[in-house]
Amino acid sequence: MTKDVIALTQRMPEPGAVLAGLLSGGPDKLVDTAGEGAVVQLCDEQGRPLVSVEAPLLVQVEGEAERLLGATNAPRVPFWWTEARATTGVPEAERLAGTFAARLASLSGGAVWPPDAGRSVAVVASEGIGVAPSPAAAQPAVDVLTDKVAVVITDRPVVAMTAWLADTFRAAAAAQRGLQIVSPAGTALSPAVRDVLPGWPSRWVVQDAREGYYDGLSGAVLRWQDGMFVTEPGPDATQDDPRTAVAASYREVARTGERQLALTFRAVHPPDDRLVLGGGLETVWRELTGEPPAGWGTAEPANLPWSPGRLTDLAFSRAPEPTWFVVVGSPGRPGLATVKVIRTKAGVEEEVTLAFGYGAGEQLPLDALRRAAEALVVRHRLQSMLVQVRKARRDLLVPPRFEGPGVPVAFALGAEEVRSLPDDRAARTPLAEQPVRLGPKARPAYYYPMPGDPSDLSGWADFERLMRHLKGA
Structure with a gap:
């Protein structure tokens, strides 16, 4: 088993502060660097990792420490997030990690999570402990x-x-x-x-x-x-x-009246040096919340302020390998998306999974869904989109409890997909409510509204009938 200890500091931990933090737990023979200085690993004589310290991460997105750690004593953004992962099978390792984080927070100004990790600061016995021979501790997260x-x-x-x-x-x-x-x-x-x-x-x-x-x-x-x-x-x-x-x-389910509005959509762009990714996601975010996303990153915490340009640069630098991003909203309106960018024969594909959370007394912006779909069709080459409502937590976290499936609220089909269907199949469906045409008349796309009652799973029967109809089954 492992134990995570995190230092949240106002100032970037300088190499001297990191070194002092490690030395506070024992003599200098414990300290070395690996991964071109990105990770400090301390191991026993058998090469077993005791503590692995990752390079500090500058977090510029408000609310991430509260969302992921429940930390109310975190410094105001921007702050530095430094993780130490200790093997708790060895008691000295956990004490060393806590001592390291407490000393780092003391020298760089900040706090430690969990708060009690650094309260008992003492020199750790180091007999039989040495520096990790590379790559003995290449996977410190695996227990x-x-x-x-x-x-x-x-x-x-x-x-x-x-x-x-x-x-x-x-x-x-x-x-x-x-x-x-x-x-x-x-x-x-x-x-x-x-x-x-x-x-x-x-x-x-x-x-x-x-x-x-x-x-x-x-x-x-x-x-x-x-x-x-x-x-x-x-x-x-x-x-x-x-x-x-x-x-x-x-x-053991407790009904709170909280709900989530969940969207999944895919856009396919022709390869172009001027292409900017993330525009579709920002458009939907603005339509449904009135504001853009707050931040993004390639892991959690999302540490960078929202910037489609920087996101695009990173994705293109990794092409043709796929790139995965996480995007978060402001603390006042919980929102989280994951974006996967893939280079295919068809072009550059964006796969987006997005959810917003709402309390019992908050109204879902269902009337904005059609506008969001229209914008995706006209400006962002939408292929398809599915919208669901589900009874689930406002903070979007997934509890180890039954929450129930979502229920379809709407489906949208992009212009190229409509064009590939024979006759007017996309315009004439077996659903009670007729579809709404999106985009220019010469290249229409369609929006298919559904009842969307999260207490009535029969909405999936309507969705299945629509899918069978569109596929000609």
């Missing part, structure tokens, strides 16, 4: 590695798509392993992690006092078997009907 899965055990309040976890996702995929993330009860999952978590055998594993472990997204009771977490058969399971047991904690 258990088997031939089937990589297991990450975290105790953060929010399992976020940190740089550590993003690296672990890539390493597990490259090794053709699943990724299983284990967290304590009460932890929530960031939508950014949920949206990219692969299927079986990858899963979010929640520790539970009654059941032991269960899947935080499905509720299935789990057990460790043959090198990974697998589902526990239910009491009524048979060979022909292998139904799984569902954890009681997962079924």
Whole structure:
């Protein structure tokens, strides 16, 4: 198991401050750098990582420390975010990480998360501890590695798509392993992690006092078997009907009246040196909230102020490899999007998953959806868009509890897709409400409104009828 300790500081930690923080836990033989100075790793004589310290990250987006850590004592933006990841199997490692973060915060002005991590500052016994030989600690985020899965055990309040976890996702995929993330009860999952978590055998594993472990997204009771977490058969399971047991904690649902408006859309752009990405996302954000996104990044916390130009530059610098981004809104209107940019034969594709959260007394901007779809069609080469309403948390975090599926509110089909259909199939549908034409008359796209009652799942039947009709089934 590992323990994360984070220093949130007003000033950039200088190399001398980082060095002093590490030296506060022991003699100078503990200190070395790796990864061209980006990571400091401290290991025992067997090469096992004790503490890995990542390069400081400048966070310029308001609310990220509160969203991901619940930290109310974070400095005002901009501030520096420095992570230390300690192996808690060795008590000295966790104390060293806490000592390091506390000293760093003291020298650079700031706070430590969790607040009690740096309260007991003492010199750590260093006998048998030395510098990590590269690349012994190349994957400090992995706690258990088997031939089937990589297991990450975290105790953060929010399992976020940190740089550590993003690296672990890539390493597990490259090794053709699943990724299983284990967290304590009460932890929530960031939508950014949920949206990219692969299927079986990858899963979010929640520790539970009654059941032991269960899947935080499905509720299935789990057990460790043959090198990974697998589902526990239910009491009524048979060979022909292998139904799984569902954890009681997962079924404990409290209705709060909170809702989410969720959109997924895809745009395809012809390759052009003048292309600017992120414009469609900003357009939708402005239409639905009245303001642009607040920030973006390639991991959480989202650390950069919103800039389609800088986002585009990074995506093009990585082409033809795909690029993944996370985009967040201001604290007053919770919003989070993940964007995947892919270079294909058709051009440059943007895949966007976006959600906004609303409290019980807040109105959803359903009347703005058609305007958003029209703007995507006219200016951003929309291919398709699906909009759903779901009963879920306003802060957008995913709890290890049943929340229920979303219900379709609307679907939009881009002009090129409409043009590829025979006759007037896109204009004449079996739905009760007729579609609304978008864009120029010569190249129409269509917007298909649906009832969108989150208490009535029959909306999916309407959506399936529409899909079968458009496909000519």
